[in-house]
Amino acid sequence: MGGGIVSECDDLVGIVSPHLDAVRVERVWVEGDAVRISARTRELMVACTDCGRDSTRVHSRYTRTLADRAVGGRPLLINLSVRRLFCDGPRCGRRTFAEQVDELTVRYQRRTPLLQHLVEMAGVLLAGRGGARLLQIVNVTLSPTSVLFHLMRMPLPSAATPRVLGVDDFALYADVYGTLLVWMLIPGCRSRCGRDGTPSN
Ligand SMILES: [Zn+2]
Secondary structure (H helix, E strand, C coil), X not given: CCHHHHXXXXXXXXXXXXXXXXXXXXXXXXXXXXXXXXXXXXXXXXXXXXXXXXXXXXXXXXXXXXXXXXXXXXXXXXXXXXXXXXXXXXXXXXXXXXXXXCCCCCCCCCECHHHHHHHHHHHHHHHHHHHHHHHHHCCCCCCHHXXXXXXXXXXXXXXXXXXXXEEEEEECCCCCEXXXXXXXXXXXXXXXXXXXXXXXX
């Protein structure tokens, strides 16, 4: 494949999937019902994951397969060639490390952050069964249990000290009760609250 063709392919994919701008796209093709992209990372300096020292000394290359958001209704799979690099930091205990690409790879993750965010939002909004059904529509096959698994792995937002609490009781069983504490104010809400979250009426 000639250099010009690769460049045009890079440009087109960059328009459809801007998060692939950081890598060099070599080939795009359809296999079965999926779109596949073959790409490789550029020869850039990368910081060691432990000590932060920059390195370009390549130990080896290997291919990761990443699932990405569907394109044109078809599942998208990216075969990404990434480098394992040496760390020459004199005090670093890590001899080699695998490079990561911002907005495209996460350590041990087989989905792009874009697709992972979609899975997590499906779980947040619709929980297990509903989330799995929604994801099926966009060509992501996950069981309800898996959707809940990803939901439970999400970091919780930092907790602020509530200023106004609602208190209620509820019955779990005949003689087992629970207490429900509800944070009554939504910080930043301006439609029904004041600027600091205080109800305006
Ligand atoms: Zn290091």
